[in-house]
Amino acid sequence: MTDKNKIARYKAIAEPFHVDFTGRLTMGVLGNHILNSAGFHANDRGFGIANLNHANYTWVLSRLAVELDEMPHQYEEFTIDTWVENVYRLFTDRNFSISNSEGKKIGYARSVWAMINLETRKPADLFVLHGDSISEYVCDEPCPIEKPSRIKVTNQECIGKYVAKYSDIDVNGHFNSIRYIEHILDLFPIEIYKEKRIRRFEMAYVAESYYGDELSFYRDEVNSDEYQIEIRKENGEVVCRSKLIFETKNKFN
Protein backbone atom coordinates (compact mmCIF):
# COMPACT_ATOMS: atom_id res chain seq x y z
CA MET A 1 0.00 0.00 0.00
CA THR A 2 1.45 3.37 -0.98
CA ASP A 3 1.44 6.29 1.47
CA LYS A 4 -1.07 8.04 -0.76
CA ASN A 5 -3.61 5.30 -0.15
CA LYS A 6 -3.13 5.63 3.58
CA ILE A 7 -4.36 9.21 3.58
CA ALA A 8 -8.10 9.78 3.70
CA ARG A 9 -9.64 12.92 2.25
CA TYR A 10 -12.73 14.56 3.71
CA LYS A 11 -14.43 17.56 2.16
CA ALA A 12 -16.61 20.10 3.92
CA ILE A 13 -18.03 23.58 3.50
CA ALA A 14 -18.10 26.35 6.09
CA GLU A 15 -21.86 26.57 6.58
CA PRO A 16 -23.54 29.86 7.56
CA PHE A 17 -24.51 28.75 11.08
CA HIS A 18 -21.03 27.32 11.66
CA VAL A 19 -19.11 30.57 11.28
CA ASP A 20 -18.67 33.15 14.02
CA PHE A 21 -19.39 36.88 13.88
CA THR A 22 -16.18 37.40 11.86
CA GLY A 23 -17.44 35.05 9.14
CA ARG A 24 -14.80 32.39 9.88
CA LEU A 25 -15.47 28.77 10.84
CA THR A 26 -15.48 28.30 14.61
CA MET A 27 -12.81 26.14 16.26
CA GLY A 28 -15.52 23.86 17.65
CA VAL A 29 -16.94 23.14 14.20
CA LEU A 30 -13.46 22.59 12.76
CA GLY A 31 -12.82 20.17 15.62
CA ASN A 32 -16.01 18.34 14.70
CA HIS A 33 -14.91 17.99 11.07
CA ILE A 34 -11.46 16.81 12.18
CA LEU A 35 -12.92 14.12 14.44
CA ASN A 36 -15.40 13.13 11.73
CA SER A 37 -12.57 12.66 9.25
CA ALA A 38 -10.80 10.44 11.77
CA GLY A 39 -13.93 8.40 12.37
CA PHE A 40 -14.82 7.97 8.72
CA HIS A 41 -11.24 7.01 7.88
CA ALA A 42 -11.05 4.42 10.63
CA ASN A 43 -14.51 3.05 9.74
CA ASP A 44 -13.62 2.77 6.06
CA ARG A 45 -10.47 0.89 6.96
CA GLY A 46 -12.18 -1.52 9.34
CA PHE A 47 -10.84 -0.20 12.64
CA GLY A 48 -13.48 2.44 13.39
CA ILE A 49 -15.99 2.78 16.16
CA ALA A 50 -18.81 1.27 14.10
CA ASN A 51 -16.87 -1.98 13.78
CA LEU A 52 -15.34 -1.87 17.23
CA ASN A 53 -18.60 -1.43 19.10
CA HIS A 54 -19.60 -4.89 18.02
CA ALA A 55 -16.45 -6.11 19.69
CA ASN A 56 -17.10 -3.94 22.77
CA TYR A 57 -14.22 -1.58 22.05
CA THR A 58 -14.27 2.10 21.28
CA TRP A 59 -11.78 4.81 20.41
CA VAL A 60 -11.26 7.48 23.05
CA LEU A 61 -9.75 10.84 22.14
CA SER A 62 -6.95 11.80 24.52
CA ARG A 63 -5.32 14.83 22.90
CA LEU A 64 -6.08 17.25 20.10
CA ALA A 65 -3.89 20.11 18.87
CA VAL A 66 -4.86 22.35 15.96
CA GLU A 67 -2.70 25.08 14.44
CA LEU A 68 -3.83 27.32 11.62
CA ASP A 69 -2.64 30.19 9.43
CA GLU A 70 -6.25 31.01 8.67
CA MET A 71 -9.75 29.64 9.19
CA PRO A 72 -12.04 28.81 6.26
CA HIS A 73 -14.51 31.61 5.65
CA GLN A 74 -18.26 31.34 5.20
CA TYR A 75 -19.28 29.21 2.20
CA GLU A 76 -15.66 28.16 1.57
CA GLU A 77 -15.06 24.55 0.68
CA PHE A 78 -12.13 23.05 2.51
CA THR A 79 -10.47 19.67 2.71
CA ILE A 80 -9.15 17.65 5.62
CA ASP A 81 -6.56 14.94 4.97
CA THR A 82 -5.93 12.46 7.76
CA TRP A 83 -3.47 9.66 8.35
CA VAL A 84 -1.99 7.53 11.13
CA GLU A 85 1.48 8.67 12.19
CA ASN A 86 2.34 6.11 14.87
CA VAL A 87 0.85 3.13 16.58
CA TYR A 88 2.02 2.29 20.10
CA ARG A 89 0.73 -0.45 22.34
CA LEU A 90 -1.86 1.75 24.07
CA PHE A 91 -2.00 4.86 21.91
CA THR A 92 -2.06 5.91 18.31
CA ASP A 93 -1.14 9.29 16.82
CA ARG A 94 -3.37 10.51 14.01
CA ASN A 95 -2.52 13.68 12.09
CA PHE A 96 -4.45 16.00 9.82
CA SER A 97 -3.87 18.76 7.30
CA ILE A 98 -6.47 21.36 6.43
CA SER A 99 -6.49 22.86 2.92
CA ASN A 100 -8.47 25.83 1.69
CA SER A 101 -10.61 25.96 -1.44
CA GLU A 102 -7.51 26.58 -3.58
CA GLY A 103 -5.78 23.50 -2.20
CA LYS A 104 -3.33 25.53 -0.11
CA LYS A 105 -2.49 24.03 3.28
CA ILE A 106 -3.85 26.43 5.91
CA GLY A 107 -3.31 24.32 8.99
CA TYR A 108 -2.51 21.02 10.63
CA ALA A 109 -3.75 19.03 13.58
CA ARG A 110 -2.45 16.23 15.76
CA SER A 111 -4.48 13.82 17.86
CA VAL A 112 -3.78 10.99 20.26
CA TRP A 113 -6.24 8.13 20.74
CA ALA A 114 -6.56 5.10 22.95
CA MET A 115 -8.89 2.18 22.49
CA ILE A 116 -10.82 1.00 25.51
CA ASN A 117 -12.91 -1.99 26.35
CA LEU A 118 -16.45 -0.70 26.96
CA GLU A 119 -17.07 -3.12 29.82
CA THR A 120 -13.82 -2.82 31.76
CA ARG A 121 -13.06 0.79 30.56
CA LYS A 122 -9.45 -0.40 30.35
CA PRO A 123 -7.18 0.39 27.40
CA ALA A 124 -6.69 -2.31 24.82
CA ASP A 125 -3.45 -3.47 23.22
CA LEU A 126 -3.49 -1.99 19.73
CA PHE A 127 -0.92 -4.46 18.42
CA VAL A 128 -3.14 -7.39 19.36
CA LEU A 129 -6.55 -6.05 18.28
CA HIS A 130 -7.60 -6.77 14.69
CA GLY A 131 -4.41 -8.67 14.01
CA ASP A 132 -2.44 -5.42 14.06
CA SER A 133 -4.10 -4.28 10.82
CA ILE A 134 -3.92 -0.66 11.98
CA SER A 135 -0.10 -0.66 11.73
CA GLU A 136 -0.40 -1.15 7.97
CA TYR A 137 -1.79 2.38 7.76
CA VAL A 138 1.15 4.14 9.41
CA CYS A 139 2.31 6.85 7.05
CA ASP A 140 5.15 9.39 7.14
CA GLU A 141 3.31 12.38 5.71
CA PRO A 142 4.76 15.55 7.33
CA CYS A 143 2.83 17.39 10.03
CA PRO A 144 4.89 20.51 10.77
CA ILE A 145 3.29 21.56 14.07
CA GLU A 146 4.37 20.77 17.60
CA LYS A 147 2.99 17.78 19.43
CA PRO A 148 0.34 18.39 22.11
CA SER A 149 2.08 19.96 25.08
CA ARG A 150 1.82 19.42 28.80
CA ILE A 151 -0.80 21.81 30.20
CA LYS A 152 -0.73 22.84 33.84
CA VAL A 153 -3.10 25.37 35.42
CA THR A 154 -2.19 26.83 38.81
CA ASN A 155 -4.79 29.57 39.28
CA GLN A 156 -7.33 28.51 41.93
CA GLU A 157 -9.86 31.26 41.16
CA CYS A 158 -12.92 29.83 39.41
CA ILE A 159 -13.82 32.08 36.47
CA GLY A 160 -17.06 30.34 35.50
CA LYS A 161 -19.38 27.45 36.25
CA TYR A 162 -21.58 25.45 33.92
CA VAL A 163 -24.03 22.62 34.57
CA ALA A 164 -24.05 19.95 31.83
CA LYS A 165 -27.34 19.95 29.93
CA TYR A 166 -29.15 17.74 27.42
CA SER A 167 -27.44 19.30 24.38
CA ASP A 168 -23.99 18.69 25.87
CA ILE A 169 -24.35 14.91 26.13
CA ASP A 170 -23.25 12.52 23.38
CA VAL A 171 -24.41 9.05 22.41
CA ASN A 172 -22.16 7.47 25.04
CA GLY A 173 -23.77 9.54 27.79
CA HIS A 174 -20.62 11.66 28.12
CA PHE A 175 -20.15 15.39 27.79
CA ASN A 176 -19.54 15.90 24.05
CA SER A 177 -15.83 16.49 23.21
CA ILE A 178 -16.74 19.36 20.87
CA ARG A 179 -18.95 21.11 23.42
CA TYR A 180 -15.99 21.51 25.77
CA ILE A 181 -14.26 23.50 23.03
CA GLU A 182 -17.26 25.81 22.66
CA HIS A 183 -17.56 26.41 26.39
CA ILE A 184 -13.83 27.18 26.58
CA LEU A 185 -14.07 29.70 23.71
CA ASP A 186 -16.99 31.32 25.53
CA LEU A 187 -14.76 32.10 28.53
CA PHE A 188 -13.30 34.95 26.47
CA PRO A 189 -15.08 38.24 25.71
CA ILE A 190 -16.06 38.68 22.09
CA GLU A 191 -13.68 41.66 21.81
CA ILE A 192 -10.65 39.37 21.78
CA TYR A 193 -11.97 37.64 18.65
CA LYS A 194 -12.27 40.98 16.88
CA GLU A 195 -8.56 41.72 17.02
CA LYS A 196 -7.10 38.28 17.38
CA ARG A 197 -7.60 34.83 16.01
CA ILE A 198 -6.66 31.50 17.53
CA ARG A 199 -3.38 30.33 16.04
CA ARG A 200 -3.12 27.16 18.12
CA PHE A 201 -5.70 25.32 20.18
CA GLU A 202 -5.10 22.26 22.32
CA MET A 203 -7.34 19.94 24.26
CA ALA A 204 -6.27 17.23 26.71
CA TYR A 205 -9.25 15.04 27.60
CA VAL A 206 -8.61 13.64 31.08
CA ALA A 207 -11.89 12.25 32.47
CA GLU A 208 -15.50 11.99 31.35
CA SER A 209 -18.21 14.25 32.74
CA TYR A 210 -21.93 13.58 32.69
CA TYR A 211 -25.39 15.16 32.57
CA GLY A 212 -25.95 17.38 35.60
CA ASP A 213 -22.25 17.68 36.49
CA GLU A 214 -21.31 21.17 37.63
CA LEU A 215 -18.15 22.09 35.77
CA SER A 216 -15.81 24.82 37.05
CA PHE A 217 -13.39 26.68 34.80
CA TYR A 218 -9.91 27.84 35.86
CA ARG A 219 -7.53 29.86 33.74
CA ASP A 220 -3.87 30.85 33.73
CA GLU A 221 -2.86 33.78 31.55
CA VAL A 222 0.64 32.74 30.49
CA ASN A 223 0.95 35.98 28.53
CA SER A 224 -1.43 38.31 26.70
CA ASP A 225 -1.68 35.82 23.81
CA GLU A 226 -1.49 32.50 25.63
CA TYR A 227 -4.00 30.98 28.02
CA GLN A 228 -4.28 27.61 29.74
CA ILE A 229 -7.64 26.38 30.95
CA GLU A 230 -8.68 23.59 33.27
CA ILE A 231 -12.20 22.24 33.75
CA ARG A 232 -12.94 20.48 37.02
CA LYS A 233 -15.93 18.71 38.53
CA GLU A 234 -17.39 19.66 41.90
CA ASN A 235 -15.20 17.07 43.62
CA GLY A 236 -12.11 18.70 42.11
CA GLU A 237 -11.52 15.96 39.53
CA VAL A 238 -9.95 17.35 36.36
CA VAL A 239 -12.12 16.77 33.27
CA CYS A 240 -9.96 18.40 30.62
CA ARG A 241 -7.27 20.99 30.00
CA SER A 242 -6.85 23.34 27.09
CA LYS A 243 -4.32 25.78 25.70
CA LEU A 244 -5.13 28.72 23.41
CA ILE A 245 -2.53 30.78 21.60
CA PHE A 246 -3.91 33.91 19.95
CA GLU A 247 -2.26 36.10 17.37
CA THR A 248 -3.20 39.53 16.10
CA LYS A 249 -5.04 39.26 12.79
CA ASN A 250 -3.66 40.63 9.57
CA LYS A 251 -5.67 41.52 6.49
CA PHE A 252 -5.45 37.95 5.21
CA ASN A 253 -6.81 36.04 8.18
Added chain:
Amino acid sequence: MTDKNKIARYKAIAEPFHVDFTGRLTMGVLGNHILNSAGFHANDRGFGIANLNHANYTWVLSRLAVELDEMPHQYEEFTIDTWVENVYRLFTDRNFSISNSEGKKIGYARSVWAMINLETRKPADLFVLHGDSISEYVCDEPCPIEKPSRIKVTNQECIGKYVAKYSDIDVNGHFNSIRYIEHILDLFPIEIYKEKRIRRFEMAYVAESYYGDELSFYRDEVNSDEYQIEIRKENGEVVCRSKLIFETKNKFN
Protein backbone atom coordinates in the same frame (compact mmCIF):
# COMPACT_ATOMS: atom_id res chain seq x y z
CA MET B 1 -40.02 24.46 -15.63
CA THR B 2 -41.51 21.28 -14.19
CA ASP B 3 -42.31 20.98 -10.50
CA LYS B 4 -39.55 18.41 -10.19
CA ASN B 5 -36.95 21.00 -11.19
CA LYS B 6 -38.25 23.40 -8.57
CA ILE B 7 -37.36 21.03 -5.75
CA ALA B 8 -33.81 21.05 -4.46
CA ARG B 9 -32.29 17.99 -2.86
CA TYR B 10 -29.76 18.17 -0.05
CA LYS B 11 -28.05 15.13 1.43
CA ALA B 12 -26.55 14.82 4.88
CA ILE B 13 -25.41 12.24 7.38
CA ALA B 14 -26.14 12.16 11.12
CA GLU B 15 -22.61 12.72 12.41
CA PRO B 16 -21.49 11.28 15.77
CA PHE B 17 -21.23 14.64 17.53
CA HIS B 18 -24.60 15.75 16.14
CA VAL B 19 -26.67 13.03 17.80
CA ASP B 20 -27.94 13.14 21.37
CA PHE B 21 -27.56 10.51 24.08
CA THR B 22 -30.28 8.41 22.43
CA GLY B 23 -28.25 8.23 19.21
CA ARG B 24 -30.72 10.36 17.23
CA LEU B 25 -29.95 13.62 15.44
CA THR B 26 -30.72 16.65 17.62
CA MET B 27 -33.47 19.07 16.61
CA GLY B 28 -30.92 21.90 16.48
CA VAL B 29 -28.73 20.08 13.98
CA LEU B 30 -31.74 19.10 11.88
CA GLY B 31 -32.78 22.77 11.92
CA ASN B 32 -29.29 23.69 10.70
CA HIS B 33 -29.55 21.24 7.79
CA ILE B 34 -33.03 22.53 6.94
CA LEU B 35 -31.86 26.14 6.86
CA ASN B 36 -28.76 25.14 4.86
CA SER B 37 -30.93 23.42 2.27
CA ALA B 38 -32.99 26.60 1.99
CA GLY B 39 -29.89 28.75 1.60
CA PHE B 40 -28.21 26.50 -0.95
CA HIS B 41 -31.42 26.24 -2.98
CA ALA B 42 -31.94 29.99 -3.02
CA ASN B 43 -28.28 30.62 -3.85
CA ASP B 44 -28.31 28.11 -6.69
CA ARG B 45 -31.39 29.77 -8.11
CA GLY B 46 -30.02 33.29 -7.85
CA PHE B 47 -32.15 34.59 -5.00
CA GLY B 48 -30.01 33.54 -2.05
CA ILE B 49 -28.18 35.51 0.59
CA ALA B 50 -24.84 35.31 -1.25
CA ASN B 51 -26.37 37.17 -4.18
CA LEU B 52 -28.60 39.42 -2.16
CA ASN B 53 -25.89 40.74 0.11
CA HIS B 54 -24.37 42.45 -2.87
CA ALA B 55 -27.67 44.20 -3.33
CA ASN B 56 -27.90 44.96 0.41
CA TYR B 57 -30.77 42.56 1.01
CA THR B 58 -30.90 39.46 3.14
CA TRP B 59 -33.41 36.75 3.94
CA VAL B 60 -34.71 36.74 7.50
CA LEU B 61 -36.30 33.61 8.97
CA SER B 62 -39.61 34.38 10.62
CA ARG B 63 -41.13 30.95 11.36
CA LEU B 64 -40.02 27.36 11.37
CA ALA B 65 -42.14 24.28 12.12
CA VAL B 66 -40.77 20.74 11.97
CA GLU B 67 -42.80 17.58 12.43
CA LEU B 68 -41.30 14.11 12.39
CA ASP B 69 -42.25 10.45 12.72
CA GLU B 70 -38.66 9.66 13.59
CA MET B 71 -35.24 11.32 13.70
CA PRO B 72 -32.30 10.02 11.66
CA HIS B 73 -30.02 7.86 13.79
CA GLN B 74 -26.25 8.08 14.12
CA TYR B 75 -24.42 7.51 10.80
CA GLU B 76 -27.73 7.45 8.85
CA GLU B 77 -27.76 9.28 5.55
CA PHE B 78 -30.86 11.37 5.08
CA THR B 79 -32.22 13.70 2.44
CA ILE B 80 -33.94 17.06 2.65
CA ASP B 81 -36.05 18.24 -0.26
CA THR B 82 -37.06 21.88 -0.30
CA TRP B 83 -39.32 24.03 -2.45
CA VAL B 84 -41.15 27.35 -2.42
CA GLU B 85 -44.85 26.98 -1.66
CA ASN B 86 -46.03 30.59 -1.86
CA VAL B 87 -44.68 34.04 -2.53
CA TYR B 88 -46.50 37.01 -1.04
CA ARG B 89 -45.47 40.63 -1.23
CA LEU B 90 -43.54 40.58 2.05
CA PHE B 91 -43.23 36.87 2.87
CA THR B 92 -42.49 33.59 1.23
CA ASP B 93 -43.38 30.10 2.45
CA ARG B 94 -40.71 27.45 1.92
CA ASN B 95 -41.41 23.81 2.72
CA PHE B 96 -39.25 20.76 3.28
CA SER B 97 -39.53 17.00 3.43
CA ILE B 98 -37.05 14.80 5.26
CA SER B 99 -36.42 11.26 4.01
CA ASN B 100 -34.51 8.50 5.72
CA SER B 101 -31.76 6.37 4.18
CA GLU B 102 -34.36 4.14 2.53
CA GLY B 103 -36.06 7.09 0.88
CA LYS B 104 -39.08 6.94 3.19
CA LYS B 105 -40.51 10.33 4.20
CA ILE B 106 -39.96 10.64 7.94
CA GLY B 107 -40.96 14.27 8.40
CA TYR B 108 -41.78 17.66 6.98
CA ALA B 109 -41.03 21.26 7.79
CA ARG B 110 -42.50 24.64 6.97
CA SER B 111 -40.77 27.99 7.09
CA VAL B 112 -41.72 31.62 6.53
CA TRP B 113 -39.14 34.15 5.35
CA ALA B 114 -39.03 37.88 4.71
CA MET B 115 -36.39 39.78 2.84
CA ILE B 116 -35.06 42.94 4.42
CA ASN B 117 -32.90 45.80 3.31
CA LEU B 118 -29.74 45.65 5.39
CA GLU B 119 -29.51 49.42 5.71
CA THR B 120 -33.09 50.31 6.53
CA ARG B 121 -33.93 46.88 8.14
CA LYS B 122 -37.29 47.23 6.37
CA PRO B 123 -38.94 44.37 4.47
CA ALA B 124 -38.60 44.35 0.71
CA ASP B 125 -41.31 43.74 -1.89
CA LEU B 126 -40.65 40.20 -3.14
CA PHE B 127 -42.66 40.76 -6.33
CA VAL B 128 -40.42 43.65 -7.31
CA LEU B 129 -37.00 42.28 -6.35
CA HIS B 130 -35.13 40.31 -9.01
CA GLY B 131 -37.92 40.83 -11.52
CA ASP B 132 -40.13 38.44 -9.58
CA SER B 133 -37.94 35.51 -10.56
CA ILE B 134 -38.69 33.81 -7.26
CA SER B 135 -42.35 33.26 -8.27
CA GLU B 136 -41.21 30.96 -11.05
CA TYR B 137 -40.14 28.49 -8.38
CA VAL B 138 -43.51 28.18 -6.67
CA CYS B 139 -44.38 24.50 -6.56
CA ASP B 140 -47.41 22.55 -5.30
CA GLU B 141 -45.58 19.63 -3.72
CA PRO B 142 -47.63 18.44 -0.72
CA CYS B 143 -46.51 19.28 2.82
CA PRO B 144 -48.96 17.44 5.10
CA ILE B 145 -48.21 19.20 8.40
CA GLU B 146 -49.95 22.17 9.95
CA LYS B 147 -48.75 25.70 9.34
CA PRO B 148 -46.81 27.40 12.14
CA SER B 149 -49.27 28.28 14.86
CA ARG B 150 -49.76 31.34 17.01
CA ILE B 151 -47.75 30.90 20.22
CA LYS B 152 -48.69 32.75 23.38
CA VAL B 153 -46.97 32.34 26.73
CA THR B 154 -48.72 33.66 29.83
CA ASN B 155 -46.54 32.35 32.67
CA GLN B 156 -44.56 35.19 34.23
CA GLU B 157 -42.19 32.98 36.22
CA CYS B 158 -38.71 33.00 34.71
CA ILE B 159 -37.40 29.42 34.54
CA GLY B 160 -33.88 30.23 33.35
CA LYS B 161 -31.52 32.99 32.31
CA TYR B 162 -28.69 32.92 29.79
CA VAL B 163 -26.21 35.58 28.74
CA ALA B 164 -25.34 35.50 25.01
CA LYS B 165 -21.74 34.45 24.45
CA TYR B 166 -19.22 34.37 21.59
CA SER B 167 -20.37 30.96 20.30
CA ASP B 168 -23.99 32.12 20.12
CA ILE B 169 -23.35 34.96 17.69
CA ASP B 170 -23.61 34.57 13.91
CA VAL B 171 -21.94 36.39 11.03
CA ASN B 172 -24.56 39.15 11.19
CA GLY B 173 -23.77 39.83 14.84
CA HIS B 174 -27.10 38.30 15.88
CA PHE B 175 -27.83 35.43 18.22
CA ASN B 176 -27.67 32.36 15.95
CA SER B 177 -31.13 31.00 15.02
CA ILE B 178 -30.01 27.42 15.69
CA ARG B 179 -28.57 28.23 19.11
CA TYR B 180 -32.01 29.35 20.34
CA ILE B 181 -33.28 25.86 19.54
CA GLU B 182 -30.49 24.26 21.59
CA HIS B 183 -31.07 26.54 24.58
CA ILE B 184 -34.79 25.78 24.45
CA LEU B 185 -34.18 22.01 24.38
CA ASP B 186 -31.89 22.46 27.38
CA LEU B 187 -34.78 23.83 29.47
CA PHE B 188 -36.02 20.25 29.80
CA PRO B 189 -34.43 17.59 32.02
CA ILE B 190 -32.72 14.79 30.13
CA GLU B 191 -35.25 12.30 31.57
CA ILE B 192 -37.98 13.59 29.25
CA TYR B 193 -35.86 12.69 26.21
CA LYS B 194 -35.49 9.13 27.47
CA GLU B 195 -39.19 8.36 27.31
CA LYS B 196 -40.39 10.88 24.76
CA ARG B 197 -39.29 12.36 21.50
CA ILE B 198 -40.22 15.68 19.93
CA ARG B 199 -42.96 15.11 17.40
CA ARG B 200 -43.39 18.78 16.47
CA PHE B 201 -41.14 21.76 17.09
CA GLU B 202 -41.92 25.36 16.21
CA MET B 203 -39.95 28.58 16.34
CA ALA B 204 -41.25 32.11 15.83
CA TYR B 205 -38.35 34.54 15.50
CA VAL B 206 -39.59 37.93 16.68
CA ALA B 207 -36.58 40.19 17.32
CA GLU B 208 -32.80 39.90 17.17
CA SER B 209 -30.67 39.58 20.29
CA TYR B 210 -26.98 40.33 20.58
CA TYR B 211 -23.74 39.48 22.38
CA GLY B 212 -24.07 40.16 26.11
CA ASP B 213 -27.87 40.24 26.12
CA GLU B 214 -29.36 38.53 29.16
CA LEU B 215 -32.12 36.27 27.89
CA SER B 216 -34.91 35.06 30.19
CA PHE B 217 -36.95 31.95 29.49
CA TYR B 218 -40.67 31.59 30.26
CA ARG B 219 -42.71 28.44 29.76
CA ASP B 220 -46.37 27.40 29.67
CA GLU B 221 -47.14 23.72 30.10
CA VAL B 222 -50.22 23.36 27.89
CA ASN B 223 -50.40 19.70 28.83
CA SER B 224 -47.90 17.00 29.77
CA ASP B 225 -46.81 16.68 26.13
CA GLU B 226 -47.07 20.27 24.93
CA TYR B 227 -45.01 23.26 25.99
CA GLN B 228 -44.81 26.86 24.81
CA ILE B 229 -41.67 28.88 25.46
CA GLU B 230 -40.92 32.57 25.24
CA ILE B 231 -37.46 34.18 25.37
CA ARG B 232 -37.30 37.80 26.45
CA LYS B 233 -34.57 40.38 26.83
CA GLU B 234 -33.96 42.25 30.08
CA ASN B 235 -36.23 45.09 28.93
CA GLY B 236 -39.05 42.59 28.39
CA GLU B 237 -38.80 42.61 24.60
CA VAL B 238 -39.76 39.24 23.14
CA VAL B 239 -36.94 37.64 21.13
CA CYS B 240 -38.63 34.42 20.05
CA ARG B 241 -41.34 31.92 20.90
CA SER B 242 -41.34 28.18 20.55
CA LYS B 243 -43.71 25.26 20.81
CA LEU B 244 -42.72 21.65 21.55
CA ILE B 245 -45.04 18.69 21.24
CA PHE B 246 -43.63 15.47 22.69
CA GLU B 247 -44.88 11.94 22.16
CA THR B 248 -43.99 8.74 23.96
CA LYS B 249 -41.47 6.74 21.96
CA ASN B 250 -42.24 3.38 20.49
CA LYS B 251 -39.70 0.75 19.51
CA PHE B 252 -39.32 2.29 16.05
CA ASN B 253 -38.49 5.86 16.97
